Amino acid sequence: MPLQWLRGRFAYTPLQTDDAAFSGSLPWKGRPSPTIFTLRQLKLAAFTILGLLLLSGVGVYNRDQIEAIRAAYSTSQHDESPDVKSVDWSRFAYVQYVTNKDYLCNSVMFFERLQELESKADRVLMYPSIMLADPHEKEHEDSSDDAKLLILAREKYNVKLDPISVQHRTGSDPTWADSFTKLLAFNQTKYGRVLSIDSDSTLLQHMDELFSLPPTTVAMPRAYWLHPDKHILSSQVILIQPSQVEFTRITSKINNAGRNDYDMELVNELYQDSAMVLPHRPYDLLTGEFSKDNHQWYLGSDEEAWDPVAVYNEAKLLHFSDWPLPKPWLDAPENLVREREPKCVAMMDGLGSCAARDIWRGIYEEFRERRERVCDTSPPETLDNGRRRRRSRRRLEH
Structure with a gap:
C-alpha cells in the first residue's frame, strides 16, 4: 500500500x-501552501518569538511558532523561495543509528522516505563497523545482506555511512541495552545541527524547518503519554547542536549510568530544565x-x-x-x-x-x-536464476 x-x-x-x-x-x-517569509521577515519573526520566550522564562515552542518557521523554510517544490535555496543544507543532517539488521532496514526505509519527501539536509547513518568495515566499499558477490543494505543506502539515498561501536550496557531491560548508541549523534561535530529520530517509526512529512530554530543545545518534545505533570522529555526526536563539550558530558553520564538508566533517563537528567521544547503535535x-x-x-x-x-x-x-x-x-x-x-x-x-x-x-x-x-537486496531475477529458484522450490515441495 x-x-x-x-x-x-x-x-x-x-x-x-x-x-x-x-x-x-x-x-x-x-x-495549503504557507506564505513564504523574506529573510528580513524571518529574522524579525525569529527575534520576536525568542523575545517572547525570554520574557515568559519558558523555552517552549507552540505549534503556531513552529508553523511560522516552517513556512519560512518550506522546501516543497511548489513554494520554494530564493531564501530557502540560499540555505547551506550541508550544515544540517538527519541522523539514524543502527544496532542490528532489523533496525538497519528501518533506517534505510527512513532515508528512502526523506528522499521521497525531497528533504534537503544531509543523511547520516551510524552503524556497527562489523557490518561494513570500510564505508566506501563497493558491493561484491560475497557481501553480506547488511553490507548490501548499507551500500544501497549510500548509493541510492545519498546516505553518509559512519561506522561506530555500539554503546551496550547491561541493564534490567535488554530491549534498551543499546539505546545509548543514539547519543553518539552529539559527536557529529562536522554539522551545526543534527536531527536524531528513532527508526521504529513512519515519517509522514520531513522536518527540515526544525534546523532553522534559534540556537539551542537540544530541542525535544514532551513524552505526552507519560505523566504530563512531570514534563518528561521524549528522546524519540532530538534536535542536537553537536559539540565536544556536550559529547563529553554525555559520555560521562553513559559511563556512570545505573542499571535502570537508558537514553531517555539520561537526556532528561541533563536537559529537562534547559531543553527547548518542541510541540509533540505534530512531531x-x-x-x-x-x-x-x-x-x-x-x-x-x-x-x-x-x-x-x-x-x-x-x-x-x-x-x-x-x-x-x-x-x-x-x-x-x-x-x-x-x-x-x-x-x-x-x-x-x-x-x-x-x-x-x-x-x-x-x-x-x-x-x-x-x-x-x-530492504530487498536479492539480485534482480534473470532467466537463469529464476529457473534455479523454481527448481529449488520444487525440490522443497517434494
Whole structure:
C-alpha cells in the first residue's frame, strides 16, 4: 500500500459519521501552501518569538511558532523561495543509528522516505563497523545482506555511512541495552545541527524547518503519554547542536549510568530544565493514541474533539507503540492484533465510524509492504536464476 494511497484516503476533511461516505469521499486535497517569509521577515519573526520566550522564562515552542518557521523554510517544490535555496543544507543532517539488521532496514526505509519527501539536509547513518568495515566499499558477490543494505543506502539515498561501536550496557531491560548508541549523534561535530529520530517509526512529512530554530543545545518534545505533570522529555526526536563539550558530558553520564538508566533517563537528567521544547503535535505521535478512549494528554485539552483523520493528517512522525503488540516487522497473533486495534465508535446520529481503525491498519500495512520493497537486496531475477529458484522450490515441495 503506497503512502500516497494512505495519505490520499485520509487527507484532511471534517470527520464523516457514515462509514460508507467516509471510505469514499476523502480525496487528496493537499495542504495549503504557507506564505513564504523574506529573510528580513524571518529574522524579525525569529527575534520576536525568542523575545517572547525570554520574557515568559519558558523555552517552549507552540505549534503556531513552529508553523511560522516552517513556512519560512518550506522546501516543497511548489513554494520554494530564493531564501530557502540560499540555505547551506550541508550544515544540517538527519541522523539514524543502527544496532542490528532489523533496525538497519528501518533506517534505510527512513532515508528512502526523506528522499521521497525531497528533504534537503544531509543523511547520516551510524552503524556497527562489523557490518561494513570500510564505508566506501563497493558491493561484491560475497557481501553480506547488511553490507548490501548499507551500500544501497549510500548509493541510492545519498546516505553518509559512519561506522561506530555500539554503546551496550547491561541493564534490567535488554530491549534498551543499546539505546545509548543514539547519543553518539552529539559527536557529529562536522554539522551545526543534527536531527536524531528513532527508526521504529513512519515519517509522514520531513522536518527540515526544525534546523532553522534559534540556537539551542537540544530541542525535544514532551513524552505526552507519560505523566504530563512531570514534563518528561521524549528522546524519540532530538534536535542536537553537536559539540565536544556536550559529547563529553554525555559520555560521562553513559559511563556512570545505573542499571535502570537508558537514553531517555539520561537526556532528561541533563536537559529537562534547559531543553527547548518542541510541540509533540505534530512531531511525536504514538500509534497507540488511535486506540485510546481518552485523548486529553495528546490534544492538550479536554475540550477539543478527537478527530483521528485530522490528527493523522497533521502528524509528521508516527512512532510504533502499541504494547503488548510487537513492532510491525515482527509477527503477532491475530487475536492480539484484534485486541489492540482501535475500535469502531458510535456517533451521535446513531451511525458508527471506523476511521481510527482504518488509519491504524493502513499505517501498519503500508510499513510492512514498504519494508519488503525497500530492504530487498536479492539480485534482480534473470532467466537463469529464476529457473534455479523454481527448481529449488520444487525440490522443497517434494
